[in-house]
Amino acid sequence: MAWQFDIRTAILVGAALTFLIGAMMYAVSSTQPDAYRGTMRWWVVGALSYALGFVLTGMRDWIWIGWSAVLGNGLVAVGMACFAIALRRFFGLQEWRKRLLLIIPLSAMAVSGTLLFAMPDEGIRLGLISILLASLAGVCVQSIYGHALPRTLSQHIIGFYFLLGLALLMARAMATLLLGMPTHGIFEVNPLTLAIYAVGGLMPVVGTIAFLLMCTERSQREIERTARTDHLTGIYNRGAIEGLAGRMISASIRHGTPMSLMVVDIDHFKRINDELGHAAGDKALLATVQMMQTLVRSCDLLGRLGGEEFVVLMPDTDAVQAR
DSSP: OOOOOOHHHHHHHHHHHHHHHHHHHHHHHTTSOHHHHHHHHHHHHHHHHHHHHHHHHHTTTTSOHIIIIIIHHHHHHHHHHHHHHHHHHHTTOOOOHHIIIIIHHHHHHHHHHIIIIISOOHHHHHHHHHHHHHHHHHHHHHHHHSSSSOOOHHHHHHHHHHHHHHHHHHHHHHHHHTSOOOOOOTTOOOHHHHHHHHHHHHHHHHHHHHHHHHHHHHHHHHHHHHHHBOTTTOSBOHHHHHHHHHHHHHHHHHHTOOEEEEEEEOTTHHHHHHHHOHHHHHHHHHHHHHHHHHHSOTTOEEEEEETTEEEEEEETOOHHHHO
């Protein structure tokens, strides 16, 4: 018996998985800090829009082609645009909302409508739609790799899928627009079409899992940073500086090198709080820390013991040098 593969079924299965993973991420987003909730909601909107576009595409022979091709392509483009906005927002980049949400998706719908009804040409339509979707995938790739922050495995996974999608879409654009590859409908079984729908169906699923990991990793790092940082001044808190001091003292004893510890406090700090209020006291603490940060060396460690008391740990420094 000959092996057969139904692209339509694969499209609808991929859409169903995307709906489920999008719903899961929406549920998870409600438990995340406000700083990540909005970003995750953008991704959820993208996943649901993308999935709906795939459903309309898969129903090509059962509904009006305007809904299937024009609206379907528009929704897939909106989904990709939302992915790009979520990524750019996550990395603190300019979001380009109007361009990504309006210009490219509307262009995709205009191209589909024109080349379906006014000037029917399936090859050119597929080529131009591929270029528009590839441009959105390119924005996603640029958002992931166009910043100076450290990159994690989850970021490389999502970047790989968008880069693979970009390459396949541009390959289809070149095949249809430059090489004149004949097209016999979007459900034609050939290696390029299979690869595009396989990657396109898995991309939002794998991407959503990777994006959720990215948010979780950053949230965990933020929790760890908060646990070691004084909430007002941003320097090490008492627990963190005591732990660092213990390790520095042990290293100094082990290697026979000098080490100094300096305790600093603000004179008459109680008068500042009593006469000017605690808000003025907070400003005095911040000003003191900012001044100290300009005076200590890069190898020195600065922490707050509590109240107006601070400590500076100075490795490879004897008492004379410390004074």
